[in-house]
Amino acid sequence: MATVDDLKFQEFDDAANLLAANPDATTISIDEPVEIPKNQHGRLQEPGREEDDELLGTDDSDKTELLAGQKKSAPFWTFEYYQTFFDVDTYQVLDRIKGSVFPVPGKNFVRLYIRSNPDLYGPFWICATLVFTIAVSGNLSNFFIHLGKPTYHYVPEFRKVSIAATTIYAYAWLVPLALWGFLMWRNSKVMNIVSYSFLEIVCVYGYSLFIYIPTAILWIIPQKVVRWVLVMFSLCLSGSVLVMTFWPAVRDDNRRIALATVGTIVLLHALLAVGCLAYFFDAPELDFPAPIIPAHNGTTVITKS
DSSP: OOOTGGGSOHHHHHHHHHHHHOTTOOOOOTTSOOOOOSOOSSSOOOTTHHHHHHHHTOSHHHHHHHHHHHTOOSOTTSHHHHHGGGOOOHHHHHHHHHHHHSOOTTOOHIIIIITTSOOSHHHHHHHHHHHHHHHHHHHHHHHHHTTTOTTOOOOOOTHHHHHHHHHHHHHHHHHHHHHHHHHHHHHHHOTTOOOOOHHHHHHHHHHHTTTHHHHHHHTTSSOHHHHHHHHHHHHHHHHHHHHHHHHHHHTTSOHHHHHHHHHHHHHHHHHHHHHHHHHHTSOOOOOOOOOEEEOTTSOEEEOOO
């Protein structure tokens, strides 16, 4: 029959002997959780840097992006590769549209809406809708401006569709491409710069253009003051999305370079809005020839319009 000493655990005896030999020894209980240092980067972080890292998405969001990128294993020349760029539902697209129309100060658009699943579905259809909205609204605006003039004959200008398409799609692709290349180049110069992927930048620019769709419809109102107020309001909303997205990525760069980068982004965005308003809606009026009305005495009378 087993004795009482045989039922004791050997580990408890070893711990008791250790404490008897060295009373200052530290023991760890199984029930006590072991604390793991949070900072595993090998360097001390400045106060407030954790918020910037969270804003840029350099911790958990990077893991999410890495896991999302593993799904795109198909070769780029196959249809399956590009199908992943359109793998979004209606709720995601609407949520990203609301985020671009109502930007939240201090929140990064990429981290909140884009990084988990960047898409090309929303930017493509937003640009396509904006193209036809600007072209149709420009023709209607020209019609309403000259409505009632006897010398004016309305002729729809279909070339505005091609001009608007070239302008919008060139801006939505070439500007993000240049910005992506610049961020990659600065990333090789400055270690703290976070470089977004090309798809993320295209996604941000595409959704930032949504506010111009209702604005272009309201540009039909034949009042220049109203049009310029609308364009400034839309520019502030869409421009703030771009600034809050790309400023945290370049803020650790040289101060002049960072300010010049953000200033260039805002300037190009403003040129697009003002250029569309000036060309499609505020075009100079054409001088129509005055009609010649023959008089009864054989002379002709030229009337002024």
